[in-house]
Amino acid sequence: MARTFRYFEKKRRHRRTISRTLVIVGEILFFTVFLLGGIGGLVLLYFTVVVPQWQANTEFVAHRCTVLDKRIGEKESDEGTLYRPEIQVEYTINEERFVVWTYDIWTFDPTGGYSSGKEEKERILEGFHQSVTYPCWYDPQDFTRVVLVRNSRWWLGVLFILPIAFILIGSARLIYLLFSVGKSAERRSAFVQKAANLATFDTPTKPNSEYPAIPGGLTLIDSPGTTLTYRLPISSTPNWIMGSIVVASLIWNGIVAWLMVIAIRGHLRGEHDWSLTLFALSFAVAGGVLIVYAVRHAMVTTGIGPTFLEISEQPLRPGREYRLFVSQTGRLRLRRFDISLVCEEEATFRHGTDTRKESCRVSEHPVFERDDFEVLRGEPFEVHCDLRLPEDVMHSFKSAHNEINWRFVVRGTVSGWPDFERSFPVLVYPHENGNGEA
Amino acid sequence: MSGPRIVLRLDEDGRVYQPGDTLGGQYRMMSIERDDIKALELSVLWYTEGKGDEDMGVHHFQRLSTEDGDWIDPRRPGTFHTVLPKSPMSYDGRIVKVRWCIRVRVFLKRGREVVGQRLFRLGNVPKASGRKTPPSPVVEQDAET
Numbered sequence: 254m255a256r257t258f259r260y261f262e263k264k265r266r267h268r269r270t271i272s273r274t275l276v277i278v279g280e281i282l283f284f285t286v287f288l289l290g291g292i293g294g295l296v297l298l299y300f301t302v303v304v305p306q307w308q309a310n311t312e313f314v315a316h317r318c319t320v321l322d323k324r325i326g327e328k329e330s331d332e333g334t335l336y337r338p339e340i341q342v343e344y345t346i347n348e349e350r351f352v353v354w355t356y357d358i359w360t361f362d363p364t365g366g367y368s369s370g371k372e373e374k375e376r377i378l379e380g381f382h383q384s385v386t387y388p389c390w391y392d393p394q395d396f397t398r399v400v401l402v403r404n405s406r407w408w409l410g411v412l413f414i415l416p417i418a419f420i421l422i423g424s425a426r427l428i429y430l431l432f433s434v435g436k437s438a439e440r441r442s443a444f445v446q447k448a449a450n451l452a453t454f455d456t457p458t459k460p461n462s463e464y465p466a467i468p469g470g471l472t473l474i475d476s477p478g479t480t481l482t483y484r485l486p487i488s489s490t491p492n493w494i495m496g497s498i499v500v501a502s503l504i505w506n507g508i509v510a511w512l513m514v515i516a517i518r519g520h521l522r523g524e525h526d527w528s529l530t531l532f533a534l535s536f537a538v539a540g541g542v543l544i545v546y547a548v549r550h551a552m553v554t555t556g557i558g559p560t561f562l563e564i565s566e567q568p569l570r571p572g573r574e575y576r577l578f579v580s581q582t583g584r585l586r587l588r589r590f591d592i593s594l595v596c597e598e599e600a601t602f603r604h605g606t607d608t609r610k611e612s613c614r615v616s617e618h619p620v621f622e623r624d625d626f627e628v629l630r631g632e633p634f635e636v637h638c639d640l641r642l643p644e645d646v647m648h649s650f651k652s653a654h655n656e657i658n659w660r661f662v663v664r665g666t667v668s669g670w671p672d673f674e675r676s677f678p679v680l681v682y683p684h685e686n687g688n689g690e691a
Numbered sequence: 692m693s694g695p696r697i698v699l700r701l702d703e704d705g706r707v708y709q710p711g712d713t714l715g716g717q718y719r720m721m722s723i724e725r726d727d728i729k730a731l732e733l734s735v736l737w738y739t740e741g742k743g744d745e746d747m748g749v750h751h752f753q754r755l756s757t758e759d760g761d762w763i764d765p766r767r768p769g770t771f772h773t774v775l776p777k778s779p780m781s782y783d784g785r786i787v788k789v790r791w792c793i794r795v796r797v798f799l800k801r802g803r804e805v806v807g808q809r810l811f812r813l814g815n816v817p818k819a820s821g822r823k824t825p826p827s828p829v830v831e832q833d834a835e836t
Contacts, residue, residue: 437732437796437804438747439732439734439736439747439749439752439794439796440732440752440754442736442747442748442749443734443749443752446748446749463777464776464777464778465748465750465776465777465778465779466737466748466778466779467778467779598741598784598785598786598787598819599743599787600741600742600743600786600787601743601744602742602743602744603744611742611743611786612786613784613785613786615784615785615819615820616819616820645815645816645817646816647780647782647784647816647819648778648779648780650778650779650782650787650789652739652746652748653744653746654739654743654744654745654746655739655741655743655746655787656787657782657784657787682778683710683777683778683780683814
């Protein structure tokens with residue numbers, strides 16, 4: 254007899270998928286705790302932040318009190334010493350005399366209303382003089398609670414962001430999970446697709462409704478060319494990559510320099526910390542590699558001019574011919590320069606708690622190649638070439654975890670410089686007549 | 692005696708379908724009692740296989756539920772017809788594969804389910820070879836000329 258509940262479901266190669274029911278139950282428990290934590294935090298904040306301020310500002314009764322003494326209250330914390338103003342006042346209610354240390358409502362807060370900045374608190378105390386009578390407000394429910402200042406710390410509202418985020422994330426996920434319970438994968442998928450199709454806004458990656466699972470590619474056709482119809486966008490801006498590498502190199506080597514200074518100072522004082530020295534040196538080796546990589550990338554980005562690629566038509570279709578225009582600027586002697594159209598598969602998968610991505614080049618179609626020529630400053634190398642996409646190729650494809658991407662790859666081998674490679678994504682659609690036959 | 696199962700048959704069995712073609716066929720429920728059936732779902736869908744986590748896209752979905760008053764008779768074969776979309780094509784790549792299938796899922800009492808599935812091909816995209824193709828005819832022309 255088949256079991257009605259299984260901890261593990263089918264095994265996919267070396268990966269075993271855990272029971273979906275078990276996953277849903279676990280997720281429901283996790284996000285219920287998430288939601289309850291958010292609600293609890295919100296309630297706690299409401300009663301400790303909102304209610305005391307509101308009571309002091311609206312319910313406390315106006316009165317007068319005499320200042321007897323004043324001082325700066327201090328409290329030690331991880332961030333150093335914190336301070337608050339404390340003023341001893343005397344007042345009488347219903348012929349009963351009260352003597353209380355106070356300032357504002359936060360004096361009665363469990364955390365004490367302490368903050369950094371002693372001078373600011375001293376300036377507050379300077380505004381109050383002994384034996385002088387000032388207006389005050391007392392709590393009609395508890396005469397010992399009195400304030401000299403009624404204020405609102407609205408910036409404490411920032412604290413509410415965290416529990417509200419917990420509530421939103423927890424409730425959204427719980428709604429989704431409860432919707433998923435008892436529904437087949439096909440029904441959920443059909444519902445999600447229906448909802449996605451109802452979305453009125455277009456995003457660059459939103460699939461074309463006529464061609465499901467093919468990216469819309471709005472960004473690929475929004476740049477007109479100067480020679481041909483479209484200028485193809487480069488897959489990643491070299492300047493942006495270079496900036497990131499330089500910043501990473503600076504941060505890393507800054508840490509290395511700081512560690513080295515500490516280690517060298519120790520040696521100069523005769524306190525030899527060899528473990529720190531070795532640690533700093535190993536960091537320095539990685540820092541050196543980063544510098545070499547940054548310099549190499551900077552040479553390619555700044556020394557080798559930009560590459561422009563234009564195409565007569567987009568998206569591409571199997572069996573059709575296209576005209577391509579390439580322009581390479583800079584001042585270089587190219588030992589080899591080639592362009593190819595490549596197709597790559599990309600798969601995203603979870604491995605334990607990690608999300609991993611793997612890609613694989615499945616086809617490469619040479620488009621243009623030339624050896625040994627020179628590009629002069631102000632005279633870019635420009636060439637037109639024709640290409641024919643083979644009849645039987647797979648079209649571009651994109652789903653949540655799997656992709657098939659097409660791109661032109663421009664590669665150059667330059668004398669005395671590092672080699673460079675630049676990518677220009679394109680879209681490949683199935684045959685225009687809707688016939689997938691070769 | 693075999694347990695409950697679903698048998699699917701395509702009108703033009705074994706053929707490769709093209710975008711815009713009509714996919715039609717029948718399904719039969721075997722060894723399933725009518726009183727046991729709560730609902731039936733028929734889907735024409737694609738799903739991915741390979742290295743990545745599985746994705747799915749449902750092209751055609753139909754649900755019959757006895758709770759909604761639908762009549763589901765396991766003694767009579769059910770039929771289906773749908774016009775196939777322009778994409779994605781069936782594909783047998785190296786780490787990404789796209790499969791098309793017709794799937795019938797019957798929900799029985801006490802939380803049991805019976806699933807029947809039949810694969811078919813959409814389009815004629817050949818298996819990915821992973822090899823560099825020989826240079827295609829290239830006409831080169833300097834821009835200045």
